[in-house]
Amino acid sequence: MEDTEFDPSTHPHRRLNPLTNEHVLVSPHRTKRPWLGQVEPPQTTKLPEFDPDCYLCPGNTRAGGKQTDKYESTFAFENDFAAVLPPPGPAAPPSPHPLLATEPVQGGCDVICFHPRHDLTLARLAIPDIRKVINEWVRIYLLRGRQEGINYVQIFENKGAMMGCSNPHPHGQAWSLSVVPSLPATEIKNLKNYASTTITDPSSSAPRGPHGRPCLLCEYVHFEVSVEHESGRVVAKNDHWVALVPWWAIWPFEILLLPYKRHISNIASLTTEEKDAFAQIMSIVTKRYDNLFSCSFAYSLGIHQRPTPRAEGTSEDQDDDDEDISHLHLHFDPPLLRSASVRKFLVGFELMAEPQRDLTPEQAAQRLRSCSEVHYLDAIPSSEEK
Template identity: 70%
Template sequence: MAEEFDPSTHPHRRLNPLTGEHVLVSPHRTKRPWLGQTEAPSAPSLLKYDPQCYLCPGNSRSGGQKNENYVNTFVFENDFAAVLPGPPPTAPSVPHPLLQTEPVAGGCDVLCFHPRHDLTLARLELSDIEHVINEWVSIYLRRGKQEGIKYVQIFENKGAIMGCSNPHPHGQTWSLSEVPTLPATELASLARYAADPASPVAEGAPRGADGKPCLLCEYAHFEIGVAEAEGRVVVKNEHWVALVPWWATWPFEILLLPYHRHITSIDTLSANEKKTFADILSRVTKRYDNLFSTSFAYSMGIHQSSTPGSNDEAHLHLHFAPPLLRSATVRKFLVGFELMAEAQRDLTPEQAAGRLRALSEVHYLDVLEQEAAARTEA
């Protein structure tokens, strides 16, 4: 007779309904010893202002341009943009039908979150995070209304192991003349769900445009109703929920999204929704840093309507993909089976959510500073 299935111990696959891809979950492997690569711990402190940093206020960048003496956020066109302004050249004739070329045009922007070189989202004041959110909205509207632009991708790479070339708090926006593969796949999945009259909609769950079903409205509504001990929710507030998704690939992956109503893009957020957005970004990133008492590396991206008003079926959400697995020095690699077959993880999403949920929302560096001050006074 077969054993009763236990997702915390038995290998199984989970489906990502946004991409149609599966992830193999192997929870029994969390007990194996680790003899692989480790990463050097992140530096415990940085200068508040670094005269050599090309993102600090008033400094010169590599191309000779000089930064403004900014006091909040600062935006400039990337000096080493991945795409160039349009219109793009005509596509060349192809030597074979299998060898297709598609010219792409657009623009790339850099957004400095704060003038302080030593801060991150986790250590910014909520008002400073609101400045970042407002700048995201501004860039999305400006780039999204440009002729020829079909997609605007806002993202942040944090940490050297995520390819971030400068620790100064900043993110990027790439705007393109075509919709990239991953968001195109997600938008197609959301559109199919909205168009299918058989798509499930729970009582009380928000609906999308014209009362149609919304995949992410439905998913978020389900997750916030799961008992905490069994669930994947890490933190939520009045408007937003951050959870380790059922289909997570990365060990401590986070899906962050509004759950109270269908929101297609950041430009449609109310003033109060921006405040609660800042609140949950702060709480999530603090928990990340507190997990291994380090400046937690991740890639974060905002998925929403391709451009303002373009996709009614889109539901605003953020993906956080962090590589750290067991400690501040042990990371997950997507290799072998994961490159050749499908994604795989050991720690279950429920276990990961439980660990993140149990963490303090007081940043570990603030605790260390308070302890040092107390010793000095004593």
């Protein structure tokens, strides 16, 4: 074998995701392979401002028969077809075998309409309107989190038909559960393990977690920001938040969005200034996604944070709950790979062995950085295009 120096942009290798303790296989040499597989239909970009048949538009009747309020701003309501039901629920029957255990789950599900207009996604909303969405996320997180038996509030958005979104009206959901779901629970477990086993350099300027313990995400994002121009994984940054394609990204243009100036466990602990910066960077990220392939870019977005919110008025340093080791962050997992019509599938090797990607995270970040922060539908056409 020829003795060559390892090049991560050329040679196959594995990368470890410390949040899940799982690997992803990176095969950058495969980006040149031809594609003869499935091609997605064009994404609809022209929607009406109001759709009389949309059950999420103001004043319309929903599928379950209830009428949606004639709302004029961000609006939330209980899902008419909730995945979990309110407590109390029946006890689980005796298990017929130790391998066949049943765990009852109770809770509630909310639908969050981002805006009354049917045609305005997050990428098309004004920053003050995104700020209203963030306020609603905070309200639901606190309200549901204080309900008896609720231990986790999972806020998410599925954007685009290829991500399973059944209604194009811009909206998200919040599922509040009596259990901490598997993925957030795994992340919290690894965050705790890192905090209890890692000895950090006392001279490090990275933010610390509760009680001065090291925080995995604080240290990771501090490193990424400090070597921003060398690593090439940072996509966007403002005074409080950074969006980056993580070292361990699985999806082609996956983004991890998180605060980097201090350890923040949940959205209710954000200051007014941090919420404003949150809205600004959400606008930048979603616009760059749309601009990448000049389409309404599909993704699944999820917020991971502290399982249960603290009572109002309690400062972080007063709360010694171990769950405060959680570091607030958002996952953007988009499926598009080569264009608006070619998507990434997690099949075959990914299902049977481990996740795999072709485009390196650094290459993906570079492509996203090169996208304008002005939405392509708002861009002024050149004289040649007129």
